[in-house]
Amino acid sequence: MRKKPTENKTDAELRRKALEKLKPDTIPVGNLSEAEVRKLAHELQIYQIELEMQAEELRKSQTLLEESRQKYLNLYDFAPVGYFTLNEKGFIQEINFAGASMLGAERHLLINKPLSKYIAREDADLFYLHRKRASETGNKEICELRMLKGDQPFYAQLESRAIPDSKNNINQYLIVITDISARVQAQIKLKEINETLEQQITERTKELLQSKKLESIGIMTTGIAHGFNNILAIIDGKIQMLMRENKGREKLLDELRFIRKSVKNGAEIVINMNKFARAREDSDRFVAIDLRQEIKSTINHTRPIWKECAERKGIAYTINLDGVKHVSCIKGNPLELQEVMINIINNAFEAMPGGGTLSFSTREENGSVVLEISDTGTGMDEETQTKIFDPFFTTKERDTGLGMSIVYGTVKRHGGKIIVQSQRGRGSTFILSFPAVKESPGITKSDHEPGKALPGKKGGGNxxxxxxxxxxxxxxxxxxxxxxxxxxxxxxxxxxxxxxxxxxxxxxxxxxxxxxxxxxxxxxxxxxxxxxxxxxxxxxxxxxxxxxxxxxxxxxxxxxxxxxxxxxxxxxxxxxxxx
Missing domain, CATH: 3.40.50.2300 (Response regulator)
Structure with a gap:
């Protein structure tokens, strides 16, 4: 005989309710025959088994439902994005762990708090319009704005949908919030890289245009130089012969010397034209140069000139060498590099008619030695900056316009680069860069002393x-x-x-x-x-x-x-x- 199962409170309550519903006209068991009682008992046993089986199925369904609910809660609570449920006024009703972590607070402390409290003030209007749009369209709406975790802002993407009630009134907002700070920072970095690349492309394009310009003028200069020098050679040769044949006639010799000086000035212009236009690098004649020593040497060489000029005008020039650091050597021609610095120095002093400061600095950057020369002068407008290295361009009344062109040509011939940065009234900075080399400084000697010819002897009938x-x-x-x-x-x-x-x-x-x-x-x-x-x-x-x-x-x-x-x-x- 089966053991009667223990009756719990729920079963007892169900039995009581069943007895209350028992109809009064039900046939008493005592009026039933023995056969009818046995039949009824059998039916009841079958019915009881069916009920037990149904109860077991219900318990299994309840267990599965509970497991499914727990799985949903786990997915909701531990999702990598923030899930928010807001009421119609925008107050938080539900929030998962990720959402609470984003806002830097415990979940229970965020319930019934307005989400707008955690939106950056600058983006408050953006959040309001986002909710309004979600309410009006009934579709999923997306926006990006800045939110706050404590007092620290972060970038977030909101995906929102408005949920209406049975009367089509909005009573809930379901919002998924994703922290997109890493993506936005990557976009900002990418934008900076693109801007840098665009700047480099612009600078490189300018360099190429300048090189093409120099190449074209170089071809033209070659032809001009040949014809012009031939003419000058004829004039100069005639003058030299006249000077040899008229020794002692000082008045005539003075005139011839004056004419000859003009011839030499003409020849010097042709040489200068060639200097800036020449594209080849005389690397076989270059030596290792300590740029720091060349800077000091150039300043000492030019000091008597600009110092005397300043004293005569009653002004003062200051030379600042604090930024000149020890750097690797560069390869080049010391005299040509000194000429580059002298040209820049002279331009700087001319741009500071009332006195000022000329600063030098050196550094190493990406395998190059960088020299910056800055003045506190009048500065240049944008148009002047774009033309400053063009041949024959000048802003001075009496100038050939070849000085900075020669500087550009010399720097390029040394494998370097030169750019200028300037603003009106804020001075100018010339930035020169040269390939660094790991060598000790070399010593160069000129082939002959200028102005002194080696003694010759009379031709022996050759x-x-x-x-x-x-x-x-x-x-x-x-x-x-x-x-x-x-x-x-x-x-x-x-x-x-x-x-x-x-x-x-x-x-x-x-x-x-x-x-x-x-x-x-x-x-x-x-x-x-x-x-x-x-x-x-x-x-x-x-x-x-x-x-x-x-x-x-x-x-x-x-x-x-x-x-x-x-x-x-x-x-x-x-x-x-x-x-």
Whole structure:
């Protein structure tokens, strides 16, 4: 016999209610026959088993429902995003752990608090409009704004939906909040990188345009230099001959010296044009340079000039070297780099007519040595900054406009970069950067002392062939060298020179390069194939001429640029023939 299950309070209550509902007209059990009672008992047993089975199914369903509810609560509470339920007034009714963590408070302390309290003041209107839009559209609305965790702001994305009641009135807002600070910071960083890249592209474009401009002017300069130097060489040669033939006539000599000074000024302009336009790097002639020493040397070299000028005007210039630190060496030509700094220094002092401060600083940055030279002068407008390195651009009444162009060309030739930063009334800063090298500073010596020619001796009857399509200049040279004891033959074209070289022997050929039909290079090529080769001297109006014939090993013994000192020509001839 089955043991009667223990009756609990719930079962007893259910039994009481069942008895109350028992109908009064129910047939008493005593009136039933034995067979009917057995049948009824059997039915009741079956019914009881069915009820127990249904109760078991209900208990299983309840367990599953409880497990599902717990799973939902876990997903809700421990989700990586914040879940908020607001009432129609925007007060927090429910919130999960992530939401509470975002706002930096315990969950129970946030209930019935307005969410707007945790919106940054600057974005309060944005939050109001976001809720309003969600109410009006009935759709999911998204916005990004700044929220507060204590007093620390963070970026958040809100996804909100308004929930209406049965009468279509909004009584709830379901909001999912995601902390997007990392994404926003990445976007800000990306924007900064893009701006930096755009700036670098702009600067690089300016450099390329400047380089193209220099390249074009360099080609033009080469042609101008050749023609102009030929003209100057004729004038200068004539003047030198007149000065030699009129010694003692001081009044005439003074006039000739004045004319000759103008010729030299013209030649200097051509040289300066070439300096800024020249693109190649004479790296084989560069030495390691301690930039800090060059700065001090340049300041000491220029001090007497600007100090005297300042004292004469009753003003004061201050040199600030506090920012000059020890940095790696750079490779270059010390004299050219000093010329760069002198140009910038002179411009700085001219921009400070009432006195001021000139500051120098050095640092190393990404494998480069950076030099900054700043003044407290009048500064430059934007247009001047864009044109300052252009040839012949100047804001001064009496100036060639080549100074800063030469600076630009020299810096580029040293593998460096130069930019200017300036504002009207706030001074200017020139920023120069050069590749750093790990070498000790070198020492350079000039090849000769300016103004002093090496002593020469009278030609001992050596035969010289002069080849130049400028007949006047050729005649000046012929007359001069003949007077110095040489036997000179002059021809004004390359074809005639080749004919003479086939018939006669010469000790030296003094030859121009740029000639029509047959050039000086062609003549050098013929000489290279001769059994008995004369010495070769080049006189040319081209600047930066290499003394090596392209594609050959033929070399000239010397190269002299036009216009030239006759004494320099004589010295070079004497030295080559002596060798």
């Amino acid at each position: 035969r010289i062939l002069i080849v130049d399509n400028e007949a006047t200049l050729g005649k000046v040279l012929s007359r001069f060298l003949t007077g110095e004891g040489y036997k000179v033959v002059f021809v004004d074209n390359g074809a005639g020179a080749l004919d003479l070289l086939k018939k006669d022997e010469f000790d030296l050929v003094l030859c121009d390069l740029g000639m029509p039909s047959i050039s000086g290079w062609d003549i050098m090529n013929v000489i290279a194939g001769m059994t008995k080769k004369p010495k070769i001297g080049i006189i040319t109006g081209f600047l930066n001429t290499s003394d090596t014939f392209p594609g050959k090993d033929t070399k000239s013994d010397f190269v002299i640029n036009k216009p030239f000192e006759l004494d320099d020509v004589l010295r070079s001839i004497n030295d080559s023939l002596r060798d």
